[in-house]
Amino acid sequence: MAPQRKNKKKSLSRKQKLQERSKIVRATGKTNAAPKNVLAIVPSSMPTPSSAPGWIAYEVAFQLLAPLHIGWRKVGSLMQTRPYVTARNMWGALTARLARDRAEVEGRKANPQDYRSVGEEVSKSLSFTYFFPALVPDPLEALYPVQAADGPVYGRGRLSFELFDYLLLDTYASTALDAQRYAAEEDSLHEVEMIRPRTRPLDGTSLGGQYGADADALGAPVYLVGYVLVRDGGPRGWYDAWKRLQIGGEGRYGWGRVRLTSCLQTTSTKKLFGLFDLVDLTAERPILLAGAQGPALAHALAVKFDEASPLASVTGTVEPLVGRETRVDEKPGFGAIPSQPRICWTPGAIIPQGACIAIGHYGIWQAYSG
Numbered sequence: 001m002a003p004q005r006k007n008k009k010k011s012l013s014r015k016q017k018l019q020e021r022s023k024i025v026r027a028t029g030k031t032n033a034a035p036k037n038v039l040a041i042v043p044s045s046m047p048t049p050s051s052a053p054g055w056i057a058y059e060v061a062f063q064l065l066a067p068l069h070i071g072w073r074k075v076g077s078l079m080q081t082r083p084y085v086t087a088r089n090m091w092g093a094l095t096a097r098l099a100r101d102r103a104e105v106e107g108r109k110a111n112p113q114d115y116r117s118v119g120e121e122v123s124k125s126l127s128f129t130y131f132f133p134a135l136v137p138d139p140l141e142a143l144y145p146v147q148a149a150d151g152p153v154y155g156r157g158r159l160s161f162e163l164f165d166y167l168l169l170d171t172y173a174s175t176a177l178d179a180q181r182y183a184a185e186e187d188s189l190h191e192v193e194m195i196r197p198r199t200r201p202l203d204g205t206s207l208g209g210q211y212g213a214d215a216d217a218l219g220a221p222v223y224l225v226g227y228v229l230v231r232d233g234g235p236r237g238w239y240d241a242w243k244r245l246q247i248g249g250e251g252r253y254g255w256g257r258v259r260l261t262s263c264l265q266t267t268s269t270k271k272l273f274g275l276f277d278l279v280d281l282t283a284e285r286p287i288l289l290a291g292a293q294g295p296a297l298a299h300a301l302a303v304k305f306d307e308a309s310p311l312a313s314v315t316g317t318v319e320p321l322v323g324r325e326t327r328v329d330e331k332p333g334f335g336a337i338p339s340q341p342r343i344c345w346t347p348g349a350i351i352p353q354g355a356c357i358a359i360g361h362y363g364i365w366q367a368y369s370g
Contacts (some may be wrong), residue, residue, distance in 0.1 A: 001333075008022060011100055011257065013095075015277040016328050022179070022277070025326060029215065031067075034145065037174065041261070041262040041263070041264055042243065042260050042261065042262060042263055046165040049367055050226055053284075054231065054282040054357075055127065055173060055229040055230065055231050055281040055287055056229065056230050056231075056265060056281070056285045057227055057228075057229045057230075057262055057265070057266045057268075057272070057278060057286075058227065058228050058229075058230065058263050058264060058265050058266065059139050059225075059226075059227055059262070059263075059369070060131075060139075060225065060226055060227060060228055060246060060260070060261075060262065060263050061137030061138065061139070061223050061224070061225045061260075061261045061262045061263050062131070062221065062223060062225075062259060062260055062261065063072075063094055063135075063137070063221055063222075063223050063258065064195065064197040064198075064221070064222045064224065064269070065070065065255075065258060066068055066194040066197055066254050066255050066256060066257040067089070067170070067192050067194035067195065067196065067204075067250070067255045067256075067259040068079075068085075068086070068194060068197070068198060068224075068247065068255060068256055069081045069149070069192055069193065069204065069248050069250050069255055069256070070082040070089055070195075070247075070248045070249070070332075071087055071248070071249050075308075077189060077190045077191055078190070078191045078193060079089055079172065079190060079191065079192045079207075080193045080345065081169070081192075081193040081194055081195060081248075081357050082154040083132075083133070083143075083145065083154075083168070083169070083228075084130050084131065084132045084133070084145070084303070084347060085131040085200070085224055085247060085248070085293075085361050086298075086299070086363065087127075087128035087129060087298065087339050087359075087364070088362040088363065089126060089248060089360060090128040090131060090226075090228075090245075090247070091119070091122055091126075091341065091363075092119075093245045093246060093247045093248075094122055094126070094238065094241055094242060094245060095115060095118050095119040095122050096115065096246075097241040097245055097246070097349060098118050098122070098220060098235065098238055098241040099115045099118040099119075099239060099246055100335055101240070101241055102114065102118065102237065104225075110137050112126045112216060112326050113182070115202055115326060115355075116326060116327065117162045118235065121244055122235055122238065123361055123362075124229070124230070124231075125230065125231045125232050125234050125235055126228060126230055126234055126235070126238065126284050127228070127229040127231075127232075127285065127300070127359050127363070128225040128226070128227070128229075128296045128363050129226045129228075129272065129298065130144075130226060130297055130347060130360070131224040131225060131226035131271075131362060132144045132217075132224070132225060132226065133168055133199065133213055133222050133223065133224060134155075134173020134222075134223045134224075134225045135183075135215075135220045135221075135222065135223070136206075136211075136223065136262050137223045137225060137262055138225060139216065139225040139226060139227065139273050139274075140156075140206075140273065140274045141155065141225070142155060142226070142273055143155040143164060143168070143236060143326060144295065144297050144347065144348070145295070145347050145348030146158065146271065146295045146350075147315065147316045147317070147348045147349055147350050150296040152348050156274065159207075160352055162180065163205060163206065163207075166200060166209070167181060167196075167200050167202070167205070167207070167219075168195055168196055168197040168199055168222065169193060169194070169304035170193070170194055170195065170196050171191040171192065171193050171194065172189070172191065172192050172194060172320045173189070173191045173203040174189075174190065174191075174192070175188045175190070176188035181286070192249075192250060194250075194255070195222065195223055196219075196222060197221070198220065198221055198222060199215070199219040199220045199221040199222060200219050201216060201217055201218060201219050202215050202216050202219065203216040203217060217357050220358060223361075224247075224258065227266070227272055228242075228263075228360070231283075231360045242260065242263070243260045245258055245260075246258070247265045247280055247323065261295055261299060268281060272288065273297060275290070275291065275294050275295075275297070276288040276289065276290055276291075276294075276357075277289040279281055279356065283358070283368075284360045285360060286358070286359045287355070287356065287357070287358055287359075287367075288357045288358075288359065288366050289354070289356055289358075290351050290354050290355050290356075290357055291350070291354050292351070292352060292353055292354040293352060294350070294351055295348050295349065295350060295351070295352070296311070296314065296316070296345055296346075296347060296348065296349045296350075296365060297347055297348075298347055298359070298363050299321050299342070299344035299345065299346065299347060299364050299365070299366050300318075300345040300349065300357070300364070300365035300366070300367045301342060301343070301344055301345075301360075301365065301367070302312065302314070302318045302344055302345050303342075303343040305342045305343075305366075308358075308360055308364075308366040308367075309366055309367040310333070310337040310367060311345065311351065311355055311357070311366070312355075312367065313351075313363065314345045314349050314351055314352075315349060315350045315352060316345050316346060316348060316349025316350060317349065318343070318344060318345055319343075319344060319345050319346055320341040320342070320343055320344075321341065321343075321344045322338055322339055322341045322342075323362075324336070324337065324338055324339065325337045325338075325339050355367060356368045356369075356370070
């Protein structure tokens, strides 16, 4: 009797895997499994008709699966992270994923022109808020900074800076090696600060007993919560890319991986982060109304930039906001050109008298006069 031949599993290309995965998601409506005890509410396709007028807002939660580093500044040998994700980081992560997906369908690698054209599409039809860490997948529980007399506090519960730092931030040390000397390269030792994918144990802190026994003993899962506003259905294929983002720096080491756990349409009567009214979703950019003595939850212009007006009478700190841009027609290389700096109030700055605000490109707030 002839021996039975084992069926060899045919290996699929990445393009075929993407196509198969899309079929499964469309058929079942399921993405990656949700974390334990958390209901994943992720539609298989964005329920926004392409003909829908104006902007439509969705509240979003990602679970962190790996450390997250959002580049801020260097202090000694420490590369500090911002304690939130800027809208520009969200724009960049989605642009990179979407450009690669489109190029891969065509059987090639994405080039700088792909990134630039896709980035322009994303900027025109999507608007992002900043995303903040939270211990539950709910924007109302976001741990956003609020400027106080003794420094920043976080969230509507006003978590102290010391407790926020202890629970959510950590560092990773590394160095480059000199193979000829079998030793570390001189001056190469450095630390990279990160937002942890799981907090330190909550037991013994003011949050102990609030998130369950596992969180007390092992730490609570960390989420990134915020909003995305969509116009004209968004760029082609954006929502599938949205479910497979890698955000921030140190990506080659696996940092910045996230899982989309919810993406639900919100109504115009529901306040963003429980603080801001959506007052006009038919304008060129989404318009918010901030109440008096509320915090700015994004960088807000402190000085006029091009035709954009600054927010007046804000209390807080300012910083120049600069990024790096890829424009191969001007200078070859990724990120070869520094962006024009914007002088901004930092997130957490207090808006004493309230304001009508337009969410500009890259999520930067600017005054809106109508």
